[in-house]
Amino acid sequence: MTKRLLVLIFIVVSLHSINTTAQTETDQPLTTILVTLQERFGVQFNYASKLVDGVAIVAPNNSMNLEESLNYISEQSNLIFVSVSENIISIKEKTILLCGYLKDKDSGETLPYVTIQVDSKGTIANEEGYFEIDGLKTEDIIQIRLMGYKPLQRQVNYFNTSGCNTIYLLPYQEKLAEVTVYDFLVRGIDKLDNGSVELDFDRFNILPGLVEDDVLLSVQALPGIQSIDETVSNINIRGGSHDQNLITWDGIKMYQSGHFFGLISMYNPHITQKVALRKNGSSASETDGVSGTIAMKTNEYLNTGFKGSIGVNLIDANGALDAPLGKKASLQVATRKSVSDFVETPTYSNYFDRITQDTEIESNTAAVTNSDIAFDFYDASFRLLFHPSEKDHFRINFMYTANELTFNEVAQLSGTDVSRESNLDQTTIAGGVNHQRDWTEKFRTQLEIYNTDYKLKARNVNILQDQRFLQENKVSETGIRLKTLNVLTPRINWTNGYHFVETKVTNLADVDDPLFVRLEGEILRTHAIFSEIGLSSKNTATQLNLGIRFNYLDDFKKQVWEPRLSLSHSFWESFNLEVLGEFKHQSTSQVINFQNDFLGIEKRRWQLSNDESIPVITSKQGSAGLSFNKNGWLVNAVTFYKSVDGITTQSQGFQDRYEFARTSGSYDATGLDLLIRKQFGKNSLWLSYSYLNSEYFFEQLPETRFPSNFDITHAMTLGANYTLGELLIAAGLNWRTGKPKTRPVPNAEIVDGEVNYDITNGERLDDYLRLDVSGKYEFSWGENKSVQVGVAVWNVLNRENTINSFYRANPLGEAQQFLQSSLRITPNASVRLIF
Structure with missing residues (x-):
């Protein structure tokens, strides 16, 4: 009996002990545990409620001190404890360091300079393909992108974060252009094997004189690209006029280039990711642009997290947002507006004085004065990406831009002040839809449809004659392009397609007294088929693209054949040979009827070829270049x-x-075109030089041959970039020979009341010289936020460069010279919040 009693007592005590242990080890809410620790140790915990809500763990043993208790909780949860003061402890979420080596899945070769991005922060892999990025959370989305490879997009917990492992990228079946020279000029400017130069604003460093990224000002840093009047609406590629450049935004052809009538780009850099500049060797799928192509592209990948930025500088205020719409769509919106409605900064004043030189706004007639002058510009860009399936990608783009100028002309008539308004509006509305379908791994189709509408309208009053003069220039263009890609072998791609373009140009001149109305409208439809084959050698050292494009101009019953060539060959590890060639045509051009048209501000108007007095413009060009790239040294020389x-x-x-x-x-x-660049770690020094000999031939003019108006014989830039942590500094000295000019015959300047000109373009303006500097600094401000501050000075030496000269006969029978000057010293500053 006693034994049975002892056994029963033992069983009861054991069960009680087991039950007590089980109750002790039951999970408790972390908030309860923290309150207990606060009472025990006299401390206070600061934390965001979302960090601990729903978290439950077994409470630390009462025998543990404070440090041991916190270490225990940290091991059991995804939290860390940071002492803010003696009695205050902050609770934060643990972050993860992800590192790895990137390689080609097929060849096993190292992949350098790959972009790795998480929301608003990112990094670039080094030459060995190694990268590391800290401060990650398990639910963060990693995006790994490299041209020519399928983008990799995974959550952090997909990767092995216990060490630095190898991550493989899959090559695209499509043959994409590959980088032959990284950081061609500065970081973010690369040379591709198809002959183009690409600017990647995700990696972009800083250029002299620019406080923020500017798409069309940035391309002018490259050799062979000039602007004889410092504007983005007059970019001259190897001696061509601006209208001979094809400018596209996500495949949409644009007929307007700039805000402030050409002093800054109208393309918002915060929604434009890449810009490809091609001087020669265009793809057979491209038309127009007999002088060159500037193709802007936006991001093709869905954004998985909300990000954006808000900024202001001494010219405009701007903002951009990129937001996911579920897992299959994302939306991007960007906008800008001039600050002139709120404050007139010195930068704004310098810009305004520059564009109004020798115009009716600057100096009206002696009896008429101008007042209430107001100028404004703004733009808005919209993009919607939709990927309903792995094989289907849709993209919708929309852009609206405007420049508006108004002023009152005041005169005294019969002892009474009379005021009437003159104005000038320049607008662009453009939209496009793009659908890409991957039918198989070796066959793809792409359909592009776009419409662009450009309008330039001026209303000019003449108070003294009680007259109103209305002018309009409109361009409306619709384009449809279908492309197919066949991967015949891993080293052979075949692209084919059809391209239809309908362009309508309308010009209106309307005078109310005496009544005169002239309305001219023309339409041209062009059909084209194209075919291009891309070949690469087994070791990818040689890349060859051969294409042919057949165009049929419907209204003229005209056929135009256009062969295209692009060859790149790398040898001896450090050398690259490039051969490019193309035939092209275009049917639109910009003309000036009178220098005072459209108030003299934007006097060029678009016109359409009629294949008679206004021919279809055709071009043929070829170039050969050689590059040497080793140990940070780059020498690139191209003859054309x-x-x-x-x-x-x-x-x-x-x-x-x-x-x-x-x-x-x-x-x-x-x-x-010559470029010499030396890199010192993250710093670079470069010298670019361009030589040009461009000559007109006009059979019907008294002088059949003479130098082109855009013949800048010598142009040189010496630039440097310096990086110190998050501080970026750039400086650049620009020099070029003056543009050609025609002066009157000495001692016989006026004949029969007209200027008696000497040899056309027989002399030149004084040499042009400009020194620019800029700096940018970025620092963190809160979690996943940063502030970017920039300062720049254009024309630091305040040199008065003459960019144009012309003569007019004055009432005294003299040839009066008019000089137009470049921007004087012009500072700018910006502040941007990135989130």
Whole structure:
């Protein structure tokens, strides 16, 4: 009996002990445990409620001190404890360091300079393909992108974070252009094997004189790209006029380039990811742009997290948002507006004075004064990405831009002040839809549809004659392009397609007294088929693209055949040979009828070829280049020849004896583009030089051959970038010979009341010299937020550069000279919050 009693007592005590242990080890809410620790140790915990809500663990043993208790909780949860003061402890979420080595899945080769991004922060893999990125959470989305490879997008917990492992990327079946020279000029500017130069604003460093990224000002840093009047609406590629450049935004052709009538780009850099500049060797799928192509592209990948930025500088205020819409769509919106409605900064004043030189706004007639002058510009961009399946990708783009100028003209009539308003509006509305379908791993189709509408409208009043003069220039264009890609072998791709373009150009001149109305409208439809084959050697050292494009101009019953060539060959590890060639045509051009058209501000208007007095412009060009790239040294030299036929005197901006000539002709251009760059770690120093010999040929003019108006014989830039932590500094010295000019005959300047001109373009303006500096600094401000501050000074030396000169006969019978000057010293500053 006693034994049985002892056994029963033992069983009861054991069960009680087991039950007590089980109750002790039951999970408790972390908030309860923290309250207990606060009472025991006299401390206070600061934390966001979302960090601990729903978290339950077994409470630390009462025998543990405070440090041991916190270490225990940290091991049991995804939290860390940071002492803020003696009695205050902050609770934060644990972060993860992800590192790895990136390699090609097929070849096993190292992949350098790959972009790794998480929301608003990211990094670039080094030359060995190694990267590391800290401060991650398990639910963060990692995006790994490299041109020519399928993007990898995974949550952090997908990767092995216990060490630095190898991560493989899968090559695209499609043959994409590959980088032959990284950081061609500065970080974010690369040279591709198809002959183009690409600017990647996700990796972009800083250029001299720019406080923020500017798409069309940035391309002017490259050799062979000039602007004779410092504007983005007059970019001259190897001696060509601006209208000979094809400018596209996500495949949509644009007929307007700038805000402030050309002083800054109208393309918002915060929604434009990449810009490809091609001087020669275009793809057969591209039309227009007999002088060159500037193709802007936005991001093709869905954003998985909300991000954006808000900024202001001394010219405009701007903002951008990128937000996911579920797992299959994302939306991007960006906008800008000038600050002139709120404050007139010195930068704004300098810009305004620059664009109004020798115009009716700057100096009206002696009896008329201008008042209440107001200028405004703004733009809005919209993008919707939708990927309903792994094989289907849709993209919708929309852009609206505007420049608006108004002022009152005041005169005294019969003892009474009379005021009437003159104004000028320039707008662009453009939209496009893109659908890409991957039918199989080796066959893809892409359909692009776009419409762009450009309008330039001016209303000019003449109070003294009680007259109103209305001018309009409109361009409306619709394009449809279908492309197919066949991967025949891993080293052979075949692209085919059809391209349809309908362009309508309308010009209106309307005078109310005496009544006069002239409305001219023309339409041209072009059909094209193209085919291109891409070949690469087994070791990818040689890349060859051969293409042919057949165009049929419906209204003229005209056929135009255009072969295209792009060859890149790397040898001896450090050398690369490049050969490019193309034939092209275009049917639109910009002309000047009178220098005072559209108030003299934006006097160029678009016109359509009629294949008679206004020919279809055709071009042929070829170039050969050699590069050496080793140990941070880069030497790149390219020689070229270009011939363009079908230009008109109206499109070349004459202001001498040929100002009112109406004839067509051609020009030839030969030259050399040279770049020497040396990298010192993250710093770089470069020297670029361009030589150009460009000459007109007009059979119907008294002088059949003479230098082109855009013949800048020598141009040189010396630049440097310096990086110190998060501080970026850049400086650049720009020098070039002056543009050609025509002066009157000495001692016989006026004949029969008109200026008696000497040899056309027989002299030059003084040499142009400009020094620019800029700096940018970025620092963190809260979690996943940063602030970027920038300062820049354009023309630090305050040099008065003459960019144009012309003569007019004055009432005294003299040839009066008019000089137009470049921007004087112009500072700018910006502040941007990135989140």
